[in-house]
Amino acid sequence: MQNPLLENFNTKHRSAPFNEIKEEHFLPAFQELIKISEKEIDDIVENNEEPSFENVIEALAYSGEKLDVVSSIFFNLNSAETNDEIQKIAQEVSPLLTEFSAKISQNEKLFSKIKKVYEEQQKYQLNEEQQMLLSETYKGFVRSGALLNETDKEKFKEISIELSKKSLLFGQNVLAETNNYFKHITDEKDLAGIPEAILQQYREDAKERNLEGFVVTLQYPSYIPFMTYAENRELRKELALANGKKSFSNNEFDNQNLIKEIITLKQEKAQLLGYKNYAEYVLEERMAKSPDQVTSFLNELLEKARPYAEKEIEELKTLAKADGIEEMQSYDHTFYAEKLRKQKFDIDDEELKPYFQLEKVQEAVFGLAKKLFGLDFVESTEIQKYHEEVKTYEIFEDGVFKALLYVDYFPRKGKRAGAWMTSFKNQFRKNGENSRPHISVVCNFSKPTSDTPSLLTFQEVTTLFHEFGHALHGVLADTTYPNLSGTSVKWDFVELPSQFLENFCYEPEFLRTFAKHYKTGEVLPDEKIQKISDSKNFMEGYQTLRQLGFGLLDMAYHSNADKVGDIKTFETEETKATNLYPSNPETAMSTSFSHIFQGGYSAGYYSYKWAEVLDADAFQYFKENGIFNPEIAAKYKVLLSSGGTKDPMELYKNFRGSEPKVESLLKRAFGS
Template sequence: MSNPLLENYKTPFSTAPFSKIKNKHFKPAFKKAINLAKAEIEVICNNPEVPTFENTIETLDFFGQKLNRISSVFFNLNSAETNDEIQKIAQEISPMLSEFSNDIILNKKLFKRIQLVYDIKSELNLTAEQDMLLTKKYKNFVRNGAHLTKKEKSELRIIDTKLSKLKLQFGENVLAETHDFKLHITNKTQLKGLPESAVEAAQMLAKQLHKKGWIFTLDYPSYIPFITYADSRELRKTLAKAFGAKAFRNNDNDNQQIVLNLVKLRHKRANLLGYKSHSHFVLEERMAESPEKVNNFLNDLLSKAKPAAQKEFNNLSKFAKKDGIEQLEKWDSAYYAEKLKKELFDIEEEQLKPYFKLENVIKGVFTIANKLYDLNFEEIFTVDKYHKDVKTYKVTNTSGNYVAILYTDFFPRKGKRNGAWMTSFKDQWKKGVENSRPHISIVCNFTKATNTKPSLLTFNEVTTLFHEFGHALHGMLANTTYPSLSGTNVYWDFVELPSQLFENWCYEKEALNLFAKHFKTNKIIPIDLIDKIKKSSNFLEGIQTLRQLSFGILDMNWHSKDPTGIDNVKKFESLAFKNTQLFPDVKENCMSTSFSHIFQGGYSSGYYSYKWAEVLDADAFSLFLEKGIFNKQIAQKFKLNILEKGGTIKPMDLYVNFRGKKPTNTALLQRAGLLKQD
């Protein structure tokens, strides 16, 4: 049987041939690619020549490219276009990949060659990028068990296999729970307060499911409008409790035991490798360096945000009391926040949405990228897609040179997980005269067009699109030699800088004028609305900051201490949230059981990164504000020192090269309105 995954892609720009790939192709392709990669490792190990940077370190970084391409296709589909069969394959494939990874890391002959090169590093006259690659390779082997005994290596293999399966199962359970709940309304009076677009979308969904009335789900484009605008407090409560109870219902999709197993196995693994905790292991390779530094960082921000958050909560509670609400609950927060925002700033999301037609926002993002980084985007129709909603773009620079392929996937559907993310189908690298360009994808869940309206974004969705596009820029503009140092392959508390920085343009008049046009009249967003966006940008910032900090604190609580005595997920979580809690607890709800960032994704001991990177992005954008938000010189400096460099140099050195100094949190506190005024 011919297998398109194993053949050299004879496609435009060597893109993945999605239309030819069937589920049956994946398992045989993985098996074959793993064997090919093992053979490549054997060649390195058995090379009779003395180990050198070129024949060992460099060769190792380029090995297994076919396996990497197959993995990127498969696991991206498992996130954006999955089904029962793909999930079953994932459960079978993940242990194989975990075993293969350990075969490499725990290979004595291979490590001996790496160590021989590392020991003479100072004599090799390496470039900064080569030095970083060698250091990272060596440390990766040492940190992941190269020095362990045979018995310890065997134990590590067992732990890693279990972890790979548990992470997958966690994600599958969250997805199943998200799709399991549907709020079916047949009484029109219960729709009171909802925007026309939300009602129409719910009606369309009901028709698709052959039901009368309206259906609301836990997908963000359905959930957020309902929880924000529905006048029925009882129905808001029903939806909010369902959202908060995902994988916490003692059913087949329950994640409580999986959470406990994950944190205990991670701790056991860290101990086996000589680390005090999982956080100590992870943070050794982060800008923050240690759990102590992370906790100090979080607690410092907490001390500044909590008084503001408490004051905001009290004001919101007083406002809701006018409506007869004696105790503000979680399902009241968005509803009364939107009403208070309207009262204070004379602005509401529905007022803004007509100016944010999805197609216009995309054009705006492209125009801003052109003004800053000389990029052009042309939609092309010759590249295969994995779903009809996906669009593909050829990215070039102003000289017409090919830079990247960009995939965009913007609408929710069955088989696609909630949230938004950037990923890649192919990394950038250089070999000889070839600069092999990347294939980047951004995936979001925005409101679809209805029968009467195009896809209109909330302002929050606009910032989400800008955020993911910032990540995409990091991937698309990558210009490094080695694939493992390319693009977003940087420390996780640095990776959010390009994404969070790019969000800042959403708030600037000069940028908004490029794309914020009314979908009917094509009139540019009025200046008074822009002023209101700016003035309301800090609205409830204390509460939002406290919420983000609470997630970071929960993450560190799970991973920086010995978890062996924990037997109750909810009880442990409640203690972790103690200093950040504003709303009464909901006993049927649990954050941890659907906290995919830390239990399925790569953010364990890293959720603090969002706030850490905010310090960097606020400091960086203050330079754009000073020199001009489209200042080409500053943009080029950011491109050359940050976006192109990937992980070739230590992040703080990259930042200082761009900014001329280390960042302080002053700009962040000023922007958030949390800086005490003298």
């Protein structure tokens, strides 16, 4: 069988040939590419020349290039356009890749060569990036079990394989639960308070299911507007219960035991390597060096934020009492928060949405990248796509091709919830060529209807800017080695570029350039723009506590795996300091907490708040000197393009001139 995944991609920019790829191509491609990659490793090991930086460390960094590309294609499809067959293949492929990775990291001959180069590095006169590659390679092997005895190496490999399977299964269960639920409503009176544009979306969702009336789902663009505007409290409760019970229903998609299995395996993995727990293992390689430092950081913010959060909730309770609600519940929060926001700032999302047409917001973020970094975006119809809704852009700098960008904006049955940036190919330099990256931004925004384009809530506007901030980290990458390129940085540094870019959404000077009515072209009135800017910190105390709750729970799972009994009880206990509403015994957040049980945020969820300190401090630098200041933008571009070639604090200090100050975040959030 001819397999396009095994051939050189004869496409523009050597992009993924999606039109030619079939599901049956993946497993044989992985099997063959693993063999090819193993041969590359054997060549390094069997080389009779004296081990050197070039023939060991560099050779290893460039090995497995095609395998990496095919892995990226496959696992990105598994997130954005999956089906039963792809999920089945994923369960077969993940153990193969994990076993292959373990074979490399536990190859004694290979490690002895790496160790020799590492110990004799003074004789190689390495530059800073080469020193970083050597250090990261050596540490990576040690942290993957290279120093273990044979028995423990085998155990480490088995644990890693099991973890890869169980993490995949966790995400598949959450996706199934999200897709399996929908609420069919036939009486429009039950949808009182919901704007017409959202009702039209619900009608079209019903039509897709050959039903009369309206359908509400647990997909973000359907669920959130319902919780924000529906006056029917009982239906809000029903939807919130369905959302909170995802993978917490003692059915085939239940994740409770899976969580215990995952954290136990992680604990065993860390202890095999001599660490007390998985959090300690993870944080050794982060800007925050220890669980104690993270917990101290989170608790410091908690102490500062809780009084503000409690005051905010009291305001909401006053509104709810006027409607006869004596005890507010979590499913009332979004509804009354929107009411209060409208009262305080005279704005609501439905009023703002006509001014934020998706295409215009995208133009704005492209324009910002042009203004700050000199990038031009040109839509291309020559790049093959994995779904008809995907759009592709070639990015140029001074007329020279810089990167390929895929954007995928709307929810589908085969796409997991949320928003993310990923890549199909990293940037690197080899044999005199600067091989440019292929970057993808995936979101779940409201689809256009038959008579209305996709209109974004303001939160969706900030989401697009957030993911595009990550994308710029990949687009601007300019390093030698693929494993130090783009977002290949310390995990608690990776959110800086994304959260930094969100700040521009609140700047009146910038908003005026793109907040225009999709029908009339009228610019959003100045007073509304000012109110968006003024409302930036609305419910900041509550949102901070919510994030801190996630961060503390994450640290608890990965620091105290042996103390986790009943999932609901553990979750309630570990988040009680951040909870502002009564806990519902029928719901649990942990069972759909994909960031830490499927994604890469295990013992790392705190990094969102950690990076907020960085982004607040960085944007303050721009604010003091002009938000489009070219000199500061040029320095920031260096930070982005450097990837993981330097210690992140060094990169930050080179940009800012000093370490970040937590006061910058506190001042932005609470004015103190």
